Amino acid sequence: MVGGTFDPPHLAHLVLAAAARRALALDRVMFVVAADPWLKAERAVSPAVTRLRMLRGAIAPLVWAEASTVELERSGPSYASDTMTALAQGGGEWWFVLGADALADLPRWHEPQRLLAVARLAVAQRPDAALALGELARAVPGVEARLDPVTMPSLWVSSTELRARARAGRSLDVLVSQTVQAVIAELGLYGGG
Secondary structure (H helix, E strand, O other): OEEEOOOOOOHHHHHHHHHHHHHHOOOOEEEEEOOOOHHHOOOOOOOHHHHHHHHHHHHOOOOOEEEEOOOOOOOOOOOHHHHHHHHHOOOOOOEEEEEHHHHHOHHHOOOHHHHHHHOEEEEEEOOOOOOOOHHHHHHOOOHHHHEEEEEOOOOOOOHHHHHHHHHOOOOOOOOOOHHHHHHHHHHOHHHOO
């Protein structure tokens, strides 16, 4: 599962999912839009249904990818531990796919130990970088045993940067799909246009 705000979904999200799928021999990768991203409470976020619409457009060409509405179907903050617990009830092995930057923030997450109890963490890392686990291992005991590294190329793209580009009227070509660009333009997202 790749979870996130996806405001907007972009190339790095897709590359991360593809790298995890390849590294872990996954049949499918589920993308879950955070309905109420509590870690982003300090900034305005596009409506969840809009972010879901963009995500569906971004992953449409990927036969192995699916968008889940699990977090949109319940109220309250979007906690990865709650989502993974709900998904894992169906059985099977589960991985929560994330970048090394998000892994470093894991101690701030809601109930990280419960997340680790139901899913392994597939962590993207650059080919030339090792994960620094010292402080993280002290804050979240046992995390090292639940990590699976996923090598992926360095992509210097972020949703924050893309919102700024859209606001400035700069091109989003290649960085987001044509479908996502169409939704941004149609709805006038990010103050662009």
